[in-house]
Amino acid sequence: MGTAVSYPSLVPLLAVLSSTAAIPLILLSRRHPNLREFWTIAAAVAKFCLILSLLPGTLAGRNAVIRVLTVFPGVDIALRADPLGVLFALIASGLWILTSFYSIGYVRGAREHKQTRYFASFALCLSATIGVAFAANLLTFVLFYEILTIATYPLVVHKETPVSIDAGRKYLVYTLSAGVFLIAGTLYTYHLCGPLDFTAGGLIPSGVLTARSALALFAFLMLGVGVKAAIMPLHSWLPAAMAAPTPVSALLHAVAVVKSGVFGVIRMVGFVFGPGILRQFSLQQILIPAAAITIIAASLIALKQDNLKRRLAYSTVAHLSYIVLGASLLTPRALTGALAHILFHATMKITLFFAAGAIYVNLHKENISEMNGIGRTMPWTMGAFAVGAVGLAGIPPVNGFISKWYLVWGSLDGGLWVPVAVLVLSGLLNVAYFFPIVYIAFFRKGGKELDRKGEAPLTMVIPLVLTALLSLILGFYPDFPLAFFKLIDRISTGVMGGLS
């Protein structure tokens, strides 16, 4: 595979802006819910198509680039559709389409208030997420990362109850603190190196860093992205943020926001420091134990949660650290596993959240202890839930198996046994905290309140069945709808190319 070339194109910018452009339309049609939701769907489809149009070029090694404005000498606000960016953007925007349909069913079913603000904030979040994905340099990344923080806030506090306001505060304290570390790290990098363009294999020239400055820079940048990636002990905003409506938890707290965090980790590891410098200063030795501890600890905490969404949140914390672990092992296969898990965890976890939301809207149940027998009432929903649970436990044939396989393989490549043990143990813990839900849903007898209930609205059931189906299909053909695995392969080779 030759080196990537760049060509100027407006498409990345349009992809970022397309959902922002929908915001005025959403606000203007606030009195006509159907028209308003049409704009959301239209923006989601347009965004996805724009990003899709970038895929062939990126696979062929040609990256679309656009420079918007100059901020510092040598540093622009610039967007670049490199393989990693396209992968993340495709996942986020593709799942946004499904989430939009699901949201419509959810907010109408749950009679949420302030639906206009909800859809408008959602659109802004997606703009920021795609901006994070396509950011060509560290400064642009920071810019969109901070916008994402702010755009998510109205969604976290959406219910306007004391609990959600507290959750919003917690969320801001964590993410804004992370933001200042990220800014400090970015500017320190600028001070040391000058240009900030993400480069596969690392942008920091060797010989610039000393052991101390490398550690300081690594700490700044990792604290910056570590909060959204929910690495322990920076994770506790995420369970609190479950106060948000379920579609928000589904897309933002399982895909867009938290994946921006792990995406950031991969950017820092693979495109800022690079495997060479990380190994030189043994910086990955900090990240590997942190991720391993997070995986086990979060899984153990998940076991004890009775609230379904909180259990899912802790499971997300654990699975995000799979990706962090994969990135920090610094072997090509582990990185492949990490990148695949970004996609696979997204499809599986969004299924589970969709199911949780469907249960809430349909049966007004949030706690697992009340879910006896709901599988008979909502077979499709709970069937999809079971698929997601099997996948997250890493059991074939669902896609979660593949990413886990690569992660294990990658840590063996690196000669490390502890991560292997952690992954195996975590798989067992996943079984322990997900399977009882499936069990009681299908095999316990439900109460009388279930008698005259059926499935949730179709706008909710169809998306969640689709994501479950997608998880299954990806388990057999990882390249099926789009050439995801080719993309992942390109990223791995780009980052690790010089080393293995």
Add this chain to the structure above:
Amino acid sequence: MTELSQHSPALIPLLYLAMAILLPILSLKTDRVAYGYTLAGVFLATVIAGFNVSRILDGSVLHYHFGGWIPPLGIEYVLDPLSAFVTVVINFIALMVLWHSRFPVILEIREKKAPYYAIVLLMLCGFNGIVLTGDFFNLYVFLEISSLSLYGLVAIGEKKSPVAAFRYLMMGAVAASFYLLGVGFLYLETGSLNMADLTRILPVLGEQPSVIVALALMVMGMGIKMALFPLHGWLPDAYTYAPTTTSSLVAPTGTKVGAYVLLRILLFVFGIKFITQAVAIGRVITWLAALGILYGSIMAMTQREMKRMLAYSSIAQIGYIALGIGLGNRWALTGALFHILNHAFMKSLLFLVSGNLRLKLGHSTIPQLDHSVRKKMPWTCAAFTVGALSMVGLPPTAGFFSKLYLVLGTIESSDWAFLGVLLLSSLLNAVYFFRVLEKMYLRPRGKKPGSRDIQSREAPASMLVPTLVLALGILMIGILNFFIVNRLLGLIRPEGLG
């Protein structure tokens, strides 16, 4: 026009002076003209200031000699990039605030409308004069003109305002004496009052004790005027109890003028070499600034009254500017200059919002705000949100970029403590602004016996439009930041800047 344009450095102060004198005469019979007249004058001054900026963009410096006397004997006005930049900021902000002032002045000042506007014009004459003059004694004269007007503008406010004004007067008088004493020392030692002249003489003189004393005295004086911690004692009361228009006008411009003088003295007249090697005054200022940033932010968090919160926040923000000046490297200076512009926009916007709330709700007490405010005044609340996000330093607002430059400045000079202070302060800002936003947007309406806020709607256009223009300005400055920094602020380069 070419005739006129040669006089452009002196045009703005003279215009304000003439207008301030004419206004009381014009309004002998009726004070109806006062608002429009003042607005027209400030508009004209803003146009001239904008025109002035366009003339120095090629890097040229215009000199105007009063009465044809050649300096150092005569008084000289200098239009260089720095003074052009600061005057355009002052006058534009004054234009917006005075546009907004129609109803607040009717409501709060009532029958003293014409004198109020006359004093406002006089104060603006002083501010512009301070910035444009190239002579240290003339600067003192304008300083007194503006300060005396300012005491009057503060004292005309609420019941407690005369006390606040008196306190301000005492401290202001001390400040002016310090400054004048410093100028006296300089004159004794050098025989000159002209800034350009002194710039040439001082390096020859070297580190004379009397020169150092002069510098210390002048910095002390200006420290009080710009409310540099711990010399800020007058500010919170003065800003809180002054009428809406006064605080919205003075908070963004008055302290900036002090900051301008400090910048002029330290980096241009005495020079970076002097303030870093001869005496570590730059160092002292940075530490005071850092303490001020923390003090102002922490105090702001505890305030109930929005105007008072904004006043304490001003102390912190002045600290940002002073920190940038004191660090004395190119990034920090860019950050300080850019923050002069940004803070002027943000603070005037936020004070105007508090004015809108006072007019429509009858108060601007933070614990009493609830989400009915957002329903009644959606635009005012949106403008407040923009200002608040910018104060916290979140993209894409202007505040994000001045934070970037200042942080880069601390990294450039490896001052990790100050880096920590800046980062911490941005979080503290988030705390006290989100406290208000949370109330404004999310707090359920309390059960209160029917007050007059039931029927009230959004503020009138004359108040709303300037507020929104400023909010839009904050976003535009954020987006166009490189253009401003490169084309205009890049021209402001003191000698020996690292």
